[in-house]
Amino acid sequence: MNTTSSNLVCRQQDAGQGLRAMVWQKLQRFGAAVASATLLAGSLxxxxxxxxxxxxxxxxxxxxxxxxxxKNDLVPVDISLLTLEPPREYVIGPGDILGVYIEGVLPFNPPSAPPEPPPVNFPDAQSTLPPSIGYPIAVQEDGTLSLPLIEPLDVEGLTLDQIRDAIRDAYTDNDILRTDKARPIVTIIQERTVDVIVVREDGGGGNGLSRQSASSVFLRGGTDRSASGGLVKLKAYQNDILHALVETGGLPGLNAKNEVKILRASTRNREAREEFLAEFRKQRLAAMADPCACPPKLPEDPSILRIPLRLPPGDSPNLSPEDITLKEGDIVYIESRETEVFYTGGLLPGGEFPLPRDYxxxxxxxxxxxxxxxxxxxxxxxxxxxxxxxxxxxxxxxxxxxxxxxxxxxxxxxxxxxxxxxxxxxxxxxxxxxxxxxxxxxxxxxxxxxxxxxxxxxxxxxxxxxxx
Incomplete structure (x- = not known):
């Protein structure tokens, strides 16, 4: 190798060493900057x-x-468990209005005058009864039926055929009508009703209109999730939980809990609720006196019937006919699930979000x-x-x-x-x-x-x- 070639190789080696030194210096400065910034950022x-x-x-x-x-495995309960089985024949009770026609007596006709035809009554559009014949007579609170010329008849618990026989026997036994003339007609003009109160915090279980009877008064809440409720008149043998829900919008919606509460209006249940609350107040006052004690939570009120609408497969709510039967003044309460929410923070967008109800x-x-x-x-x-x-x-x-x-x-x-x-x-x-x-x-x-x-x-x- 000549002198010129040797000088060229040396210059190339020197340039490479210089470039490596420059890159190494930059990497050292960058590493120092990263380390310093990391230490600084740790205090931020x-x-x-x-x-x-x-x-x-x-x-x-x-x-x-x-x-x-x-709750993924929970299944809806059989809603047929929430309704009463209607009897084969309607049984008369206080509050029923009967149509009664007794030739010659109701209405009264002189012996020489021809008998008047019985009036025909057509039910309203909401009724499922057929047209009836006779003059309206209400069954009294004591279960009796007042008719002309005879003592009041006790008809509570009887069917229409039995009442018809009782009227015929009463007029023939008192020699008011002959046996061949005693042919009374008894029909139902209006069924008795049971007044219950339904309070719903889900807006009525949907957007559609409820199938209400003409005598029901049910007020709906607004768009602010306010409660809706009012008085609902349920017909005899339809005074159960399912009919009360159907008359006011159906089963609870997604804004409500999957349960139905029944508050009885009887004096015994009211006294039981007061005793329960009084006992809880005593426990709470005793806990407040001890600074180290935790305030007790309000337990389940035993006087309130809670009916779950979703249960594990194979489970049953074990409801008796007395449980699902609604009486005068009972309250059906559908509670809101507005408090079933969770919150987010940190690196998640902050907010309040509702939990799914059924999954x-x-x-x-x-x-x-x-x-x-x-x-x-x-x-x-x-x-x-x-x-x-x-x-x-x-x-x-x-x-x-x-x-x-x-x-x-x-x-x-x-x-x-x-x-x-x-x-x-x-x-x-x-x-x-x-x-x-x-x-x-x-x-x-x-x-x-x-x-x-x-x-x-x-x-x-x-x-x-x-x-x-």
Missing amino acids: TGCSALTQPIDGIPASRVPQQFFAEP DLDVLGAMAMVGNGVYGQSSQAQRSGGLGGLGGAIATIPPGRLFILRKTGCNGQIAIEVDLAKAINEPSSRPLIKAGDTLVLQYKPEEEILNFGLGTFFTYGIRELISN
Whole structure:
């Protein structure tokens, strides 16, 4: 090799060494900048994983009593259990209005005058009765029927045929009518009714109009979820829970709980409720006197009948005919489920969201409901990135930790920690959401650092390399 060639090789080697030295110096300066920025960012308030830690318990270690009861397997109850079986023949009782025609007596006719034809009564459009014949006579509260020239007849519990026979026997036994002339006609003009009160906090169970009788007075609530209710007149043998619901809009809607409450109007039930509340007030006052005691919760009122509308397969509400029969003044109450909501915070869009009524909602479904996909990031997370937002929108690693803040007794709280990567792959690691839960989405500390490192590299590192 000649002298010129040797000098050229040496110059190329020197240039390569200089380039490597320059790149190494830039990388050292970039690494120092990254390290300094990382230390600085660790003290920033935007890093919630470091500055606002939540002491959570992994979901796999939480006791079973803190989990929500599943409801996916619940099935609707047989609604035929909520209605009474009508008798084969209508049995007369106080409040019924009968049509009675007795030739020569009702109305009275002189012996030489021809008999007057009986009046014909046509029912109203809401009635299912056929046209009736006779003069209207009401059955009294004591169950008697007052007719001309004879003592009042006790007709409570009798059928129309039995009442017809009793009238004929009464007039023939008192020598008022001959046997061949005693042919009374007895029909039903109007059935007796039972007045009950229906209060619904679901707006009446739908948007359609209810199938009400002409004598029912049922007022609907407005669009602000106010309660609707009023007086409903139920016909005899239709005075049951199902007919009360049908007359006021049907089964409870999605805004109502899946149960029906019955408050009896009898004096015995009212006294039982007062005794129950008085006992609870004593327990509450005793707990308030002890600063270390927890205030007791209001237990279930034993005087209120609660009928669930969804049960596990094979279970039955065990209702007797007395349970589903509504009497005068009873109250049917459909309670709102407005308080069955959960809340979100942290990197999730903050808000209040309703829980589904008839199916389960786990943590992944809740995140999707509030607008945050399993792998995607919320708008707040995209704006802030990791470590206080220094990474900006460059951060690509989604937050992987969710906390469920769940209320416990005595104003306590438990924080359930959910690893989202594990929850995606294992359905058993997805706790169900309960009413009152608060979901807080956070980055893990390593996710914060990685997001910041990526953002810093793409914003400072590339600029530094290009500028030098």
